[in-house]
Amino acid sequence: MLRRLLLLAGLALAPLAPAMAQGTWPDRPIRLIVPFGPGGLSDGVARLGAEWLTKQLGQPVVVDNRPGGNGIIGMEAVARAAADGYTLLGASASHLVVLPLMQRISLDPQRDLAPIAITAASPLVLVVSQSLGPTNLAEFVAHVRAQPGQLDYASGGTGGLSHLGMAYLLQRLDLRMEHVPYRSGPLAMQDILGGRIHVYLGNAVEVLPALQGNSVRLLGVTGATRNAVLPDVPTIAEQGHPGFEVTTWNGLAAPAGVPDSVRDRIATTLRAACQDAEFRDRLIRLGTDPVCSTPAEMAASIQRLTPVMHDAIRLSGATVN
Known part of the structure; x- marks a missing residue:
């Protein structure tokens, strides 16, 4: 009888386990993979974001530069990682929008990665x-x-x-x-x-x-x-050319399937960063405009920019590899 009661109790509590696990996030360091080498604009924006998140989340956010393959190596590493919020991508419009239009790659960024936030527009x-x-x-x-x-x-x-x-x-x-x-x-x-x-x-x-x-x-x-x-x-x-806009951006993404609670917490934490005068000033000194968007706003930007870049590729005469 006691064994049966314990079994029933375990079944009743089982659905709560993922929620409890999410509630403790983060309880260990977070890795932020940047698919470029150190020193460029993408790396600079990612490091500012990592520094802010480290202070606010209470866990180290460690930048891991993974250049190579036009960014594919870093993107694949994130797409293959566990969707638990402990591996993030220093994402850019070049990776999530332009690259899949220009090159046949092994992943689909819109299927395999989850947008979190645009940190800054350029x-x-x-x-x-x-x-x-x-x-x-x-x-x-x-x-x-x-x-x-x-x-x-x-x-x-x-x-x-x-x-x-x-x-x-x-x-x-x-x-x-x-x-x-x-x-x-x-x-x-x-x-x-x-x-x-x-x-x-x-x-x-x-x-x-x-x-x-x-x-x-x-x-x-x-x-x-x-x-x-x-x-x-x-x-x-x-x-004299209303409606013309070509803006790239840098931000954060995660493996597809990451809990919404984790995505929202990261995005909310970054939104606070763009209200901080020093953080904003450091982004501006990089030549970028502070944004700190929601996940939905980042997803909408991807959808909006994709046909523009498709037309631009056609007009440029650049070949798709």
């Missing part, structure tokens, strides 16, 4: 050398239109966001230019500064150092609103 900046001549977007359009196909623009690599964003912008402006890919955005900026090429669409963090030498002009940003670190640079949209 619009691109249209940069021209001082020697090119135009001082605003209208003058740039007139200058390029007068020489169709004769002017070049740099990118940080074929199929990268600087390439795809510029192809999309040229289509919207009804312009033709020739693409010159570089191995990275900083290398492209070096040649902009050296006068070997005159046009580049890149991240603010790549562009900011060039402003000190007064050798480039910033003609517009591709966000829906002005960039916090470049408040005097108008958006492309407000210069």
Whole structure:
């Protein structure tokens, strides 16, 4: 009889076990896999988030850089991990949106990963050398239109966001230019500064150092609103092209199936970060706009950006591998 009572009690309590386990989260260190090497924008945003979460959650959030395969190695490591909230991905729009459109990969980010929060958004900046001549977007359009196909623009690599964003912008402006890919955005900026090429669409963090030498002009940003670190640079949209927006972002994702309670707790903790003046200032100094979204808002951004990037890939002529 006693054995039967104990068995019934165990069955009654069994459904509570997962809830109790979730309630103790986190009770050990959390690993944050960043699918890039240290030092870049994605790594910088991830480390700021990890530092904040460590303080607020009471457990270390350890950044684990896993570069390689255009980010696939790090993404696969997270997708294969247990969906318990102890393995997170330092996610970006490049990984969750652009990569699966450009490359046949072994996972489906929208199926195998769960969005948690966009930490910061990064619009691109249209940069021209001082020697090119135009001082605003209208003058740039007139200058390029007068020489169709004769002017070049740099990118940080074929199929990268600087390439795809510029192809999309040229289509919207009804312009033709020739693409010159570089191995990275900083290398492209070096040649902009050296006068070997005159046009580049890149991240603010790549562009900011060039402003000190007064050798480039910033003609517009591709966000829906002005960039916090470049408040005097108008958006492309407000210069006569309403609705134009190409914004990348960095944030956090987890293996699919992670408990909603864990996702919501991480997102809520990050939302508090974007209310903190020091945290916001550190994101802005990276050239990004603080966001700290909800999981639903991140999922909606993925859905919204996917057709834009699909069109940009088609317009760029980049091939899918």
